[in-house]
Amino acid sequence: MSLSVGPTIKVYWQHAKRYPWLMTFLLGVLVVSNVFDLVPALLSKRFFDTFALGLTGEALTTALLGTLSLMVGVGVIGWVLSRFSTVTNNWLQPKIIVDLEETAFGHLLNHSYRFFSDNFAGSLVKKIHRFGRAFENLMDQLTWKLISILVAVVGTIIIFYFRSPLFAGILCIWAVLFVIANIFVAKWKLKYDLVRAELDTEASGVLADAVGNAVTIQQFVGKKFEEAKFAEVNNRWRKMATFTWNLGGVNDAVQAGFMIVLNGTAMYIAIHLYVLGQITLGDFALIQTALITLFMRLWDFGRVIRDIYEGFADAKEMVDVLEMPYELVDKKGAKKLAVKKGEIEFKKVSFAYNDSRPILRDMTLEIAAREKVAFIGPSGAGKSTIIKLLMRFFEVSKGSISIDGQDISKVTQESLRTLVSLVPQDSLLFHRTIMENIRYGRREATDKEVIAASKKAHCHEFISELALGYNTKVGERGVKLSGGERQRVAIARAILKNAPILVLDEATSSLDSESESLIQDALHELMKSKTVIVIAHRLSTIMQMDRIVVIEKGAVVDAGTHDELLEREGTYKKLWSIQAGGFLP
Ligand SMILES: Nc1ncnc2c1ncn2[C@@H]1O[C@H](COP(=O)(O)OP(=O)(O)O)[C@@H](O)[C@H]1O
Ligand SMILES: [Mg+2]
Incomplete structure (x- = not known):
């Protein structure tokens, strides 16, 4: 079982690009506001380096207040930009979700008689909704997580490069290993995630079938029987959910380990470089602030990947329906039926x-x-x-x-x-x-x-x-x-x-x-x-x-x-x- 994300991305992209200006604006604002988030690390270096200058009295106050006002200014700009992106996103996302669900609905109704007798109404209803929600999930991951992670990683590498190429090199290697490890765990987990999504659909199918036939169930005193049926599929879902969530826990543990290693290595090298006089006191503040910002962004990276896979898995069920050819289609150039006599x-x-x-x-x-x-x-x-x-x-x-x-x-x-x-x-x-x-x-x-x-x-x-x-x-x-x-x-x-x-x-x-x-x-x-x-x-x-x-x-x-x-x-x-x-x- 594998997850082909291509068709899902294609469908989502077709709908998202109906709003090219808003999409561009949203992504642009997000990148810029995330870049602003990196500035405090640089300013805290400046802050501490100011101390090292040995200034006193008025001069020290003026210098520190100057840096502080820059910090506040950057904070305000970042705050304004992120308001812009939230408002744009709040307007854009529901619009695309509605478009997607309407496409799915329209497409579904063109399927044939056989399709509807082979598929539970309840599951189909759920698939359409999930299709929209999965987009919400995926777009959220992109706008609020992936972009800030990407900007944080690239930005920190660039900042480190100008302090010491060695730092930048270590961070680069670390980032690559970190991403590979995460994707590896997530992929391993994915096949179980897909099984869980299927069990979820199966459970709602059972529910819908039973609720739709509630009167028949009463008539044949089938309550216990139906409960057992529901419990059976629910039980399979429960086991799979526990298992996949535990796999998620493994991922968190691996990540935390990665962060401890990076922090330790960076500080170890920094101490040596400081002793050699190659970096300043402010650089310690820079490294710490930059790494804390980076770790904050990466903290739930495993969850981000999981949510992304989950989003794709949820969407796939509907995308499969969208891709399934109709059993009956009009012949090319089919004419309208004309009935004069009615033979x-x-x-x-x-x-x-x-x-x-x-x-x-x-x-x-x-x-x-x-x-x-x-x-x-x-x-x-x-x-x-x-x-x-x-x-x-x-x-x-x-x-x-x-x-x-x-x-x-x-x-x-x-x-x-x-x-x-x-x-x-x-x-x-x-x-x-x-x-x-x-x-x-x-x-x-x-x-x-x-x-x-x-x-x-x-x-x-x-x-x-x-x-x-x-x-x-x-x-x-x-x-x-x-x-x-x-x-x-x-x-x-x-x-x-x-x-x-x-x-x-x-x-x-x-x-x-x-x-x-x-x-x-x-x-x-x-x-x-x-x-x-x-x-x-x-x-x-x-x-x-x-x-x-x-x-x-x-x-x-x-x-x-x-x-x-x-x-x-x-x-x-x-x-x-x-x-x-x-x-x-
Ligand atoms: N959607 C279906 N899928 C498979 N078999 C069907 C379906 N609908 C009807 N059948 C089968 O086709 C046969 C003829 O059904 P039908 O045309 O409804 O008979 P009737 O003459 O009573 O109207 C029946 O044996 C029935 O079980
Ligand atoms: Mg009949």
């Missing part, structure tokens, strides 16, 4: 979710313009899969699907999904108001149009009875509505969308007979002058259709009107007679 043709369509198990096999079917077709067949036959392929949530593995002669894989996904209206088997709603949920069908629709659609779908009745009416929020995924109510809201949404091709995937299955017969009229209205595919079990719905298509094991095994199919003694007849007089009550 649909499935030509020898084969499809499998996983290679090991074919779902559709050479399925062929032509649906005429404005024809109303019912798909029936046993559960798991592949009916919903056909619909997913028609919406191009997945790509067919063989064959083709076309609408009015245009292959759907060659038109834009947006135009296809604008012209096909789907009421799925399990309509999920946004945790927003009912008004907003219905309006999702056509977001520019007026309140009046929304209410008209909801009257047609017979949801106006129950919505009017709610205290907040259309402003009622429906709960996450729509849990505050009954299955039937949710389906009617979804139907209202489809009525509002009014696309020329309409697909209802067991859209009325959660309705009781009464509300079903109520909305039959609305559906009848809705289906007029549209090509319609209905997947249904209810005879009342099926018999209204122009044609019934029997799907079994991923292929069309029969098709015809109700009477024709009954005569043929096929699957339809069998299904029909099992339920004696209808598919469902």
Whole structure:
């Protein structure tokens, strides 16, 4: 396992460079203010050298006060500069974080159906946030730590060089060894840091899954089971956290050792040079002040490296998602789908979710313009899969699907999904108001149009009875509505969308007979002058259709009107007679 930081730096840089002037200003001010931090060491040399001059009385006071006012002046300038950098950073950083999270969000939503069924919503949410936070962390390290460390090391080497090249040489070698040792330890630790980040994601996935299914857990008395599951992953995280933090402790220890060695060596040499008359008393002050400043900067260098690696590790998860190619993309120069008549043709369509198990096999079917077709067949036959392929949530593995002669894989996904209206088997709603949920069908629709659609779908009745009416929020995924109510809201949404091709995937299955017969009229209205595919079990719905298509094991095994199919003694007849007089009550 290795951490490739290139892609992360690239993405971050692309976003940071949108603000070239501010970035330059911020980095410039930081460098200058850090250079100012080195001046006190020089001034303290001057301070002590003044003592050595043997001045007394007024002359001594004037000389010392002169140096002191320089010290204060430098301090004030440094203080002003660091205010500038803080204010700039406070403005710039959140802007870039927001940009990054928006990029990640936009990119994520373009991923395909399969991506979202393979990835936990909770983990994805966390990844997006971490992606932004990791930038914050990395930029903080750069602005508040790395720059000051770099300036302190280079500056101190230069200052030492002018006192004695030997000092400068020793500090150079020491700095190189120090950095190498730190990076070595951090790298060693990194692989465990990555494991810990993964465990962290795994734990939030487990949490999100359980919290999302909290009601199911209660229903099946699964609290203990879920707790054990959470404890198990948490336990692995805990062990890894302790281990990696201990490795961090090793690093701190190594560093402290380095500092003791440098301080001792420098002072040892200084004593000899002083005795030889090569350096002054003030130089002791210079060396001590410079080294203290340097050590202060380097004190948490190990933590800085760790935070940087951690930042990159956190970011990587999202960067991986950003780099993952989309499963489905529009063909280059794809045209918009144009629907004049609404003919649909499935030509020898084969499809499998996983290679090991074919779902559709050479399925062929032509649906005429404005024809109303019912798909029936046993559960798991592949009916919903056909619909997913028609919406191009997945790509067919063989064959083709076309609408009015245009292959759907060659038109834009947006135009296809604008012209096909789907009421799925399990309509999920946004945790927003009912008004907003219905309006999702056509977001520019007026309140009046929304209410008209909801009257047609017979949801106006129950919505009017709610205290907040259309402003009622429906709960996450729509849990505050009954299955039937949710389906009617979804139907209202489809009525509002009014696309020329309409697909209802067991859209009325959660309705009781009464509300079903109520909305039959609305559906009848809705289906007029549209090509319609209905997947249904209810005879009342099926018999209204122009044609019934029997799907079994991923292929069309029969098709015809109700009477024709009954005569043929096929699957339809069998299904029909099992339920004696209808598919469902
Ligand atoms: N996202 C998926 N990944 C893998 N297998 C799937 C997926 N969705 C459905 N299946 C499988 O494909 C088969 C057909 O499912 P589906 O088309 O939903 O049947 P139905 O005719 O009941 O609507 C089922 O066996 C189901 O388990
Ligand atoms: Mg289905």
